[in-house]
Amino acid sequence: MLIPYNYRFDEVKQVFVFNTDNDVTYEIEINQVGETYFPESLSLHRICYEICLNYCESLKTKQDERICLTVIKIVKSLLLKGYILLFICDSLDKKQKGRHRLFNQWFTKYGDQFEKSDIEVEDDESLYSLSWMLNPKQRDILHIQNIFQDSINEHIVCKNNT
Amino acid sequence: MMKKNHSTIKIQVRELPPIVKKMLENKKLMQAYSRGEITKEELNQRGIHLVNPL
Numbered sequence: 001m002l003i004p005y006n007y008r009f010d011e012v013k014q015v016f017v018f019n020t021d022n023d024v025t026y027e028i029e030i031n032q033v034g035e036t037y038f039p040e041s042l043s044l045h046r047i048c049y050e051i052c053l054n055y056c057e058s059l060k061t062k063q064d065e066r067i068c069l070t071v072i073k074i075v076k077s078l079l080l081k082g083y084i085l086l087f088i089c090d091s092l093d094k095k096q097k098g099r100h101r102l103f104n105q106w107f108t109k110y111g112d113q114f115e116k117s118d119i120e121v122e123d124d125e126s127l128y129s130l131s132w133m134l135n136p137k138q139r140d141i142l143h144i145q146n147i148f149q150d151s152i153n154e155h156i157v158c159k160n161n162t
Numbered sequence: 163m164m165k166k167n168h169s170t171i172k173i174q175v176r177e178l179p180p181i182v183k184k185m186l187e188n189k190k191l192m193q194a195y196s197r198g199e200i201t202k203e204e205l206n207q208r209g210i211h212l213v214n215p216l
Contacts, residue, residue: 014202014212029192031210037181049215052189054196077216088185090193107168118170121182128182136167149171151181158174 004070018070026067027054028074033086041147043140049078050086072110079114079135084144088130100129107133117145119152 007018007028016028034041034048053071078085087103089096100118107116115136121128132148134141178186191208194200205212 009214009216014214015196016214027196029196029212030215031188031192032213032215033188036209037184049213050185050188052192052196054193074216081215083215086185088182088189090189091186092190104168112167115167116169118168120170120172121178122172122174123176123178128178128186130182130185152173152175152179155175155177155179156173157176160172161169 002065002069004073005066007070007074016074020064020067022062022064024055026070028052028071029054030078037086038147038151044084044144044147047082048084048086050088051075051078052087068106068110072106075133076110076114079133082135082138084132084134084138086130086132088128091126091128094126096127096129100131103131115141117148119148121152 005018005020007016009015010017010027013027014029016030017025019025029052031050031052032046032048033050034045038044038048075085089099089103100120104118107114111133113135114133116131116133118129118131121130134144138144188210191200191205191210192212195202195205195210202212
């Protein structure tokens with residue numbers, strides 16, 4: 001049976017770290033963003049974080065399910081504490097759709113206890129995929145969803161829900 | 163099949179909403195930090211404070 005890799009929190013670098021069987025090091029950075037992104041929503045200040053997964057792409061090898069299990073384990077731990085997580089796919093190399101698809105596969109497999117909303121934002125230059133996740137037992141879930149949607153609504157030219 | 167706990171909104175914008183711009187900027191900075199291109203102090207100066215909420 002596959003199990004997550006052991007991970008630890010690097011107190012110096014302030015990141016979660018784990019190493020794979022192929023000797024690739026993954027880092028997960030967590031940044032508290034509630035006050036920055038939603039200054040008027042006091043209820044989000046202490047519970048809203050953005051999460052960033054980093055690894056050396058040149059060292060990445062074949063698909064490794066244990067990476068997914070490890071990332072999901074950390075994400076679940078945060079969601080179970082009542083935190084809201086924001087995530088945006090890197091778009092510099094135009095591979096954001098693939099990353100978004102992969103993350104959705106992970107969530108579909110293992111994220112059944114949680115709520116995930118994706119927003120695909122397209123401007124004249126590119127498509128950006130961002131997601132936010134929370135525990136459906138979260139108090140005021142509708143209020144929180146409205147805050148997120150209000151943060152982008154005024155910029156919308158065209159909208160499509162699925 | 164799409165799960166009930168997963169929704170997607172697709173939007174077109176003339177200009178990226180500030181929250182999206184800031185998320186992209188933060189992502190670049192956190193990646194640069196992970197690669198050792200900037201220090202934790204520089205990251206903090208740009209408003210990013212990495213934490214362990216667990």
